[in-house]
Amino acid sequence: MSTTGWRDRLEAQMPPDLAEEIDIFETQLELRQDGRVDERVFAETRLRRGVYGQRYDNGQRHDGIEQRTLTFPAGDLTKGPETLWDAPGMLRIKVPWGGLTPIQLDVMAELAEEYSDHILHITTRQDVQLHYVHIEDMPTVMRRLAAVGMTTREACGNGVRNLTACPLSGVCRTEAFDVTPHSEALFRFLLGHPDCQDFGRKFKIAFSGCADEACGLVMMHDLGAIARTDMVDGEPVHSFDVYVGGGLGTTPHQAKLLADRVPLGELLPITQAVARVFARLGEKLNRNRARIKFLVAGTGIEEFQRLVREEREILPYDERWTAHLEDGLAPEVPSRSLDGVGEEDGTDAAFVTWRDTNAYLQRQDGYAVVTVPLPLGDISSHQSRLLADIARRFVGDTIRTTVEQNIVFRWVRLEDLRDLYAALGEIGMADAVAETIVDVTSCPGTDTCKLGISASRGLAGELREQLGAKQTELDEAVRGLRIKVSGCFNSCGQHHVADIGFFGNSRKSAGRVVPHFQVVLGGQWQHNGGSYGLAVGAIPSKRIPEVVDRITDRFVAEREPGETFLDWTGRTGRKGLAAIIADLKAIPSYEEEPGLFSDWGNPREFSIGDIGIGECAGEVISSTDLELSFAESIAFEAQVALEDGDVAKADERAYRAMITAARAIVRTELPDVPEDDDVIVGEFDTRFVETNRFRDRFAHSKFARPLLERHASGEAAANEEAARSLVEEAQLFIDAAHAFQIREAGATSATQ
């Protein structure tokens, strides 16, 4: 009841395009339950809406002694390959450039409470994730998000993921200019863009305001833009240096310069051109080689530049490329002073410590950015509501998430810092750990991820606790180091760019499996993640705290005046670093040290039997398959309308279903076909009907005729009988489109 209730209640508040998207998804759910959508197609459909699988969703779990089957109520029904319907899953909510408002925080808190586990989890790419959500609750959750301007669209799957940006954009002391409006424009432009629907893998974009700081970590992204300002004839000219082909994972690549000094108005089209080249030439079959970094490495950057230039030249003009340069985003409104005690009050040592670690002086006089650290990126529903209240009181709508899994408040008046500190302290969120070694970053790992090997969150929590206990005793050079943990080689914890990084793996010993972490040292956080660390050896998970102690102790003992950790690791070298921890690799027998055979925070004896099939990229489903699937959803809505006696709606939906299917077919040859019914039908007729390519061997052109006639007449069905006829013909048309696609694929393969 609540499902339709929320839809009706929120109808006026949801952007129409998002509302329709969600309606289609809801219909797809029903069709999948009826077995009318293939599980692979449905999996990609849900992934492209941010709906992910979670660990144990294949119905298997190792309880520490034996493998057990989880008996879910819906039985064998699946929502993807080896992914059971009733197994709770994750929903990833996009937070473009990390920007949040208090009302959005409120709504996500409600959703976490009602559908998830009372926790909002901030990811290393500024998204928010809800875990343990049932698939049937997803449409309602999406609607409630859409009503406050949030979307999950393309948060997973083979598309453009959340677009990240430096949380200091606009207030940073070293940036060239504020990248926020450009990030927002690119995010809106690419969301659902037809040129981004046929990727072989995901595509991540980041923005930075400057080259030297960590900023947006552009160098590890598929595509990144770094702001620059040059003086030309005495005038400042803004532009972007655009990088392409970076990425982490098992084979990390640093991004390469695609083009420097790209004018602001060229950023969107050049990105679109990159997307089209990637869609056309990127690997589709082997997902392990399908990220754009492999394409760029394969062609070489010069050839890739040429391909992009060539593509850019033939792009049809789009007025959205430059619209944002005129409109822009409304500037953030600096908060008014609350007449606080004043930040100059230095009598409270705890406050001073917090201010020194958690507050950053803005470029604008009299203001600071304050970091609210979230342990392991987690915040409860109740805390979220209280934090939203504090934001309303001190800074208004200027909240941002960070890639270090924290939240920042911008535009805090310096005289209000002390009151803000007190307010955060009251809700347990004033730990003085921001940008210190204590503030460990981690991906979900084995807690919820299907691919996790080791307990990254368990380790991160342990390190946080141990380092936090001795934080004040740590050498200054150690306090500022960063630790990042990934549960496997896929690098979601971004361990490659940490001073001290770890990624999960395992080793076998005397017939048992021991959880391990590979130690990666000397990654560069600065310069946009400018270089990656050295792997120096895999160590049993339970000994990692000892690794941290040894490495930091040795660094303090051996560092030369002014020497950074990065420099020290470079000077010491892989061999020297490995030697420091070499003896920790030895695995004793189970009888000698049974604790080594389980992981942090998880007393079950370690097993890798719970690792499932990753959904990180999803299956490669063509955009034609997806669009035909959407057409089926719309046709289904037409049938429902007919059953409800709504003739007008049945007619409209049936016609729209045929248009959608026709567009899918036309797009196989004309990717840029506009959303114009006349053009779609015209192109379909010319290319496929008149040429007899859509002609069925037995039915001839019968299946295409209803679309052509309905479009030509422009007249809706006059009565229920006519509507019923059109609804049936719409379904036949879609079936014929599928058959056409199969015929064409056969013809193509026969000629190869």
Added chain:
Amino acid sequence: MNPQRIAVKLYLEEPAALDPEELVPVFHRFIREDLVTGVPIDVARYGHVSDGPGIMIIGSLKDHALDLGGGRAGLSTTLKRGADGTVASRVHELVQDVARLSVDLQADPDLGSRARVGTGEILITILDRYEAPNDDATLLKIDPAIREVITALSEAGGAGAVTVERVGESRDPFAVRVLVDQPRPLIQWAEGVEAASV
């Protein structure tokens, strides 16, 4: 009113005596030994989040937790899906679940009787803002169901005088606190809960 998501919570008598992390191996064992209902899947650890859900057994139909919400540690069971029967019967089933969980934890040898649970206060929360916003109208609608459960429990367990009050702000999920004048020891109360019929 047909709310699907309902939670029932009892409070620990001495929360400081128990480190939430101690529950992690116990809950894993409970899953292994099939001691909890609701298709249990895994243990989730949120002890690091103050005012959070604590240590949870996540299930397909029900969650069970050492719940740190509201700044007070307690044991809770949450019905998430698959609800049938009346609202009263759902609440009663959850009270039975949390009573069993409490008895099992209180007797667990690994916890050394440190998980002592009081029966004088029960928090009932409806996690459905559409069906049950936190206002007096919802209280009017839900009150008969709550009374039906309380009556059944009183008859079976001899709980004494009872007061029911709505708690929280309008933006919070709807919740009522049930306070019992003469609370019984857990074991005795749990037996009554088990025997009561709604």
